[in-house]
Amino acid sequence: MDSLNQTTQFNFKVVILMVLPSLQLPNTLNYIGVFLTLECNLSCSYCINDPQQTGQREMLFPIQAKSLRKCLTPAEWSQALNRIPYREDLPITLQGGEPMLYWSGKGLGMILSETPHYFDLLTNFALKPKTFANNLNGQQRKLQRDAPYPSIRVSYHAEEMNRVWRGQGFAELINRCEALSDYGFRVSPSKAESDVGIYMVAHPQNKMTAEMESTYTGRVPFESKEFLGIHEGKLHGHYLYPFSTDLIARNIHLNTLSCECRTTELLLDPLGFVWGCHFYLYQSWIAGGPVREFEELEAQGFRYSENRARIFAIHDLAPIGHMLDPDFTMADLEVFRSCRHYGRCIGCDTKVKNDRFQSYYDQGIAHTSVMIRNIQMPASLYDKVENLDYSQKFFTPPL
Ligand code: SF4
Numbered sequence: 481m482d483s484l485n486q487t488t489q490f491n492f493k494v495v496i497l498m499v500l501p502s503l504q505l506p507n508t509l510n511y512i513g514v515f516l517t518l519e520c521n522l523s524c525s526y527c528i529n530d531p532q533q534t535g536q537r538e539m540l541f542p543i544q545a546k547s548l549r550k551c552l553t554p555a556e557w558s559q560a561l562n563r564i565p566y567r568e569d570l571p572i573t574l575q576g577g578e579p580m581l582y583w584s585g586k587g588l589g590m591i592l593s594e595t596p597h598y599f600d601l602l603t604n605f606a607l608k609p610k611t612f613a614n615n616l617n618g619q620q621r622k623l624q625r626d627a628p629y630p631s632i633r634v635s636y637h638a639e640e641m642n643r644v645w646r647g648q649g650f651a652e653l654i655n656r657c658e659a660l661s662d663y664g665f666r667v668s669p670s671k672a673e674s675d676v677g678i679y680m681v682a683h684p685q686n687k688m689t690a691e692m693e694s695t696y697t698g699r700v701p702f703e704s705k706e707f708l709g710i711h712e713g714k715l716h717g718h719y720l721y722p723f724s725t726d727l728i729a730r731n732i733h734l735n736t737l738s739c740e741c742r743t744t745e746l747l748l749d750p751l752g753f754v755w756g757c758h759f760y761l762y763q764s765w766i767a768g769g770p771v772r773e774f775e776e777l778e779a780q781g782f783r784y785s786e787n788r789a790r791i792f793a794i795h796d797l798a799p800i801g802h803m804l805d806p807d808f809t810m811a812d813l814e815v816f817r818s819c820r821h822y823g824r825c826i827g828c829d830t831k832v833k834n835d836r837f838q839s840y841y842d843q844g845i846a847h848t849s850v851m852i853r854n855i856q857m858p859a860s861l862y863d864k865v866e867n868l869d870y871s872q873k874f875f876t877p878p879l
């Protein structure tokens with residue numbers, strides 16, 4: 481937890497942060513995700529931050545010297561997030577990495593204090609409940625939205641948590657969640673009445689045991705969530721676009737394919753860059769993150785639209801905007817852009833899911849985080865496509 485010594489080691493300039501133009505949120509915007517940090521105290525083998533899911537997370541996202549500027553300050557995040565109009569039904573989801581560790585653990589409370597929004601938190605509960613609650617600066621209510629599911633969604637990772645908590649991973653996690661009731665949070669076994677709930681990735685290695693069941697029952701909501709990825713050659717999860725996540729990983733084809741793609745979500749990396757999908761975001765950070773580019777951009781007053789072509793000239797994977805660019809608008813998300821990495825998409829971008837209006841359950845309309853068209857699918861793969869009649873509308877040239 482070296483990252484707990486973070487704030488003191490930066491050399492900060494005193495800057496006056498200007499008020500940026502408000503963003504016009506389309507009604508269809510489904511998700512706002514802020515990756516506060518990609519550093520994590522755990523190293524789960526199936527971590528989706530690593531597109532290959534090869535158990536090398538610790539190496540790919542090392543906890544680095546804190547003199548290196550790898551995240552926005554809480555004041556910059558407040559400036560960026562205050563561009564987003566307050567909407568009771570659209571929380572900003574803080575995630576990572578492990579977001580509790582951001583800014584020596586103090587960052588969440590600093591951001592929550594300076595913004596009007598409701599927030600959801602995706603966390604592994606790295607800090608003790610008392611420390612976490614104290615760090616919130618009395619802003620608990622920003623994590624207490626009236627919703628059918630908990631705002632604080634804690635993930636349970638059996639192998640890593642049993643390693644860190646000496647074989648008591650699940651019991652410790654339940655205790656931490658339950659203890660939040662001492663700090664102003666609602667904790668109930670019913671997920672609609674609880675601010676906190678536990679989720680376990682349904683990875684084939686993660687088993688629910690009778691002991692676990694008796695530990696959580698009557699105390700904290702617990703659910704499993706779909707595992708997205710490949711295990712022992714089998715693809716898990718349901719995806720709208722054929723081979724989008726497994727084309728290369730399962731040797732279906734030698735090369736990735738070209739297509740056009742746009743996002744339906746506002747995805748922000750630790751330095752405030754806006755990304756078109758999780759693959760681009762993660763790959764950029766596996767390569768160390770756009771740290772040098774951020775410095776150049778900062779020197780240009782964050783005018784990304786004006787300077788993108790020069791600053792990201794040598795990059796294949798470039799962001800689509802920056803939250804501190806006064807010229808950034810939500811219309812930038814609606815542009816279909818060429819991509820030649822189809823087949824290495826991240827499962828959470830192309831999996832079939834509900835939008836926040838429950839479109840799939842209620843009307844059978846599949847929602848995905850990205851919209852893809854004109855996939856240059858080789859004819860030699862057509863006979864491997866399940867439900868070709870439906871999928872062919874995504875291909876070009878059409879059959
Ligand atoms: S806790 Fe989450 S972010 Fe951290 S290694 Fe595990 S899956 Fe990845």
Ligand code: SF4
Nearest residue numbers: 741757759819821825
């Ligand atoms: S096709 Fe896949 S890799 Fe390319 S931008 Fe879309 S989601 Fe990302």
